[in-house]
Amino acid sequence: MRAALAVLVMLAGASVARADLPPPPPPPPPPAQIGFAALAFAGFLVLAGVWLLRRRVKTAA
Amino acid sequence: MSIAVASPVRTAAVPGLAFALSFAGIAMAAAVVSGLLPVEFSILIVYLFAGPHNWMEARYILGRLPARIGKLHGFFLVSAAGIVGLAATYPALARLNALAPVSTLLALWDTAFLFWIAALVQMRANTNPRFDGGWVWPAACLLTAGVWLNPVVLNFALVYLHPVLALVLLDRELSRSHPAWRFTYRLAVLIVPACLGVLWWQLANEPDLPGSDPLNLTFRIADHAGARLLEDVSTHFLVAAHTFLEMVHYAAWVVLIPLVGMRSWPWELRTIPAARRSASWARIVKWLLLAGVGLVLILWLCFGLDYATTREVYFNIALLHVLAEIPFLLRMV
Numbered sequence: 001m002r003a004a005l006a007v008l009v010m011l012a013g014a015s016v017a018r019a020d021l022p023p024p025p026p027p028p029p030p031p032a033q034i035g036f037a038a039l040a041f042a043g044f045l046v047l048a049g050v051w052l053l054r055r056r057v058k059t060a061a
Numbered sequence: 062m063s064i065a066v067a068s069p070v071r072t073a074a075v076p077g078l079a080f081a082l083s084f085a086g087i088a089m090a091a092a093v094v095s096g097l098l099p100v101e102f103s104i105l106i107v108y109l110f111a112g113p114h115n116w117m118e119a120r121y122i123l124g125r126l127p128a129r130i131g132k133l134h135g136f137f138l139v140s141a142a143g144i145v146g147l148a149a150t151y152p153a154l155a156r157l158n159a160l161a162p163v164s165t166l167l168a169l170w171d172t173a174f175l176f177w178i179a180a181l182v183q184m185r186a187n188t189n190p191r192f193d194g195g196w197v198w199p200a201a202c203l204l205t206a207g208v209w210l211n212p213v214v215l216n217f218a219l220v221y222l223h224p225v226l227a228l229v230l231l232d233r234e235l236s237r238s239h240p241a242w243r244f245t246y247r248l249a250v251l252i253v254p255a256c257l258g259v260l261w262w263q264l265a266n267e268p269d270l271p272g273s274d275p276l277n278l279t280f281r282i283a284d285h286a287g288a289r290l291l292e293d294v295s296t297h298f299l300v301a302a303h304t305f306l307e308m309v310h311y312a313a314w315v316v317l318i319p320l321v322g323m324r325s326w327p328w329e330l331r332t333i334p335a336a337r338r339s340a341s342w343a344r345i346v347k348w349l350l351l352a353g354v355g356l357v358l359i360l361w362l363c364f365g366l367d368y369a370t371t372r373e374v375y376f377n378i379a380l381l382h383v384l385a386e387i388p389f390l391l392r393m394v
Contacts, residue, residue, distance in 0.1 A: 029164070029209065029210055029211070030162070030165075032165070033164070033165060033168060033209045033210070033212075034209070034210070036168070036209040037205075037206045037207075037209035037210045038206070040172075040202050040203070040205035040206035040209060041202070041203070041206040043199075043202035043205075044199045044200075044202035044203040044206060045199075047198045047199040047202055048196075048199035051195040051196055051198070051199060054195065055193070055195070
């Protein structure tokens with residue numbers, strides 16, 4: 001039983017060892033990542049604007 | 062001639078004082094030991110409490126879940142899909158680096174995580190007691206922009222924020238079971254940032270903990286506490302701060318939340334709504350809890366056989382319960 005568990009732990013450890021998280025700090029983000037960040041920021045501006053506008057309309061009503 | 066009126070003497074005891082003092086005592090003791098013996102204390106508390114606190118958490122959640130999901134089936138479906146999907150893909154990220162750089166994969170995972178939470182908040186906002194949840198989408202977009210610029214920061218923040226979540230759940234539990242204790246408890250919680258401040262003051266300039274070999278246990282514990290992300294911060298402080306928060310989190314789940322929230326002994330099934338549905342449901346719940354006890358015992362045995370590997374495996378699997386707390390907390394708001 002103990003031997004079986006030891007093997008199980010070893011196998012499970014080997015399978016997650018490479019998935020050791022968090023990964024090393026990345027170098028400066030590549031341009032694609034900066035592009036996605038800019039897209040998400042644009043989404044933030046649009047959605048925040050829509051939300052504020054809807055709140056104002058609701059309050060006025 | 063003025064007449065002095067004596068103010069009435071307050072004789073009533075402060076509600077929840079003993080509870081708040083116990084919490085503060087545990088937190089201060091944890092901070093002292095974490096500061097003096099960070100690695101040893103970290104090893105000990107994970108060994109002792111990693112399994113039992115998960116079992117207590119599962120038992121507590123079972124006691125709070127409704128017997129029938131009813132109109133909340135959408136919320137529970139999205140919760141379950143997110144918990145299983147995110148927990149299953151996270152450990153696989155490092156192995157998918159043939160598809161894309163790990164940082165991009167991590168940013169994708171973070172984006173899915175953020176929008177999963179946003180969807181849950183929106184669904185929660187649409188059920189009673191309702192609130193305006195429209196802010197959550199712009200907030201998710203803003204955080205997404207941040208994770209694409211630095212994908213590691215969110216995961217690092219989760220490592221430190223997850224222990225604090227137990228304190229929020231304890232606050233919600235007090236609002237149900239002992240509302241008069243909340244003010245005193247909230248004052249006592251201030252001891253946590255105070256202890257972190259003292260740890261920083263004492264340890265920020267300490268030399269790093271010995272051990273730079275990636276296979277070394279101290280290296281792994283420091284890495285988990287964010288040593289690679291915050292290279293300029295003493296690992297002595299990082300490990301002490303993380304161990305301190307972990308200990309407070311374990312104390313909340315193993316002692317404090319059961320103390321105020323449990324309405325019966327953990328093995329009594331009558332306070333679990335699902336177990337009251339029918340005899341077969343009672344059997345399922347009983348076997349689930351027994352299987353949990355078995356897992357706790359196996360975890361202890363594995364820690365005894367190979368601590369370092371078991372710890373590694375445990376913290377990868379433990380993401381499951383970190384994710385499970387999020388929809389549960391949202392239902393308690």
